[in-house]
Amino acid sequence: MDRYALLIRPSANRVYSGTAVALTQAELEIFSRSVLGGRIRDIGGEVIGGVPYVTFAGDLDEARDAAFLAHLSAIYALFQVRDGLLRPFDIPSPDRLDDDLVTIQKYQGKTNEQFTRLLLNVTLLSSAFAPGLADRKFAVLDPLCGRGTTLNQALRLGFDAAGVEHDRKDFEAYATFIRTWLKRKRIKHHADYDGPVRRDGQVIGRRLQLRLAADPADYKAGRTQLLDVVSADTTRAPEFFRRATFDLVVTDAPYGIQHGSTTGAGAGQRRLARSPLDLLADAVPGWAGLLRDGGALGIAWNTLVAPRAEAARILAGAGLEVLDDGPYRAFEHRVDQAIRRDILIARRP
């Protein structure tokens, strides 16, 4: 069995302040279980030449398995360790769009882009569609999408991305940003729709639907990605999307600090809650209905304002199967004094 050493992006150490190795180890274990037939063993850590690495044993196929491991959210380089020497392992980047798509926008309440990729990966790997990670297009919904970090990460991977965000300023800022970015990068795209959405004569939200393709030949052949963003309350998400539309629902819930969660579809019922649990209780059944059978939902939230067991109860109550063993319990980490972030993953049977 060969030994490997994985070098973590320097930025991950800044994002996770000391927990980057542990988070990468948990993510790696989920990759192993889900798409590598459990062939990765003895996941650990080692300092080599003064630099910390995540180490593991396994028999990897350089062409096939590297295409999966290249998706790891914090991977910088991968080496095979032989006789104390590091042989670089070729890891082809899965990204079709430049990384400034997720780094340019800076605003209060932004979810870190690297953490967003981790959440997207772990959710995808927990779905029944995981084996298609390296070669199929997934449909992803972020029902609390802010200014689009999840949407942008999904687009970079060549996926379809949909979002719901009730804050009009965030919606407009994202719509302007993405159009400007696509234009500046000369990426072929067109808007299918950009304007108000009406039901029974009333405006219930605004919507932007764009089609794009990183490769002009794909665009010409109609092999496009769909970006579909709605400005509305997330509890109304099922009014905008058909049942069983998405492979994945991936979201970062309001932290109860910068963002309040507002619940209730009517303006009169709106209230600001410190804990996102009320919002999740109202919205998760609708989100679950938008998932295909075998699809998965991944949520990040602040455990200081909502205990894990209660969030898990809400997911289970919506008919989802919560994944709660081994590596799924290893993602909790400190963000700052007011936020301890954790993730919960659940599958639609």
Ligand SMILES: C[S@@+](CC[C@H](N)C(=O)[O-])C[C@H]1O[C@@H](n2cnc3c(N)ncnc32)[C@H](O)[C@@H]1O
């Ligand atoms: C933690 S932020 C997500 C940030 C996002 N991932 C990003 O990087 O831009 C949570 C978002 O949920 C939105 N939100 C809160 N309650 C909502 C509701 N009832 N319907 C829709 N969006 C809501 C907030 O406006 C906020 O943008």
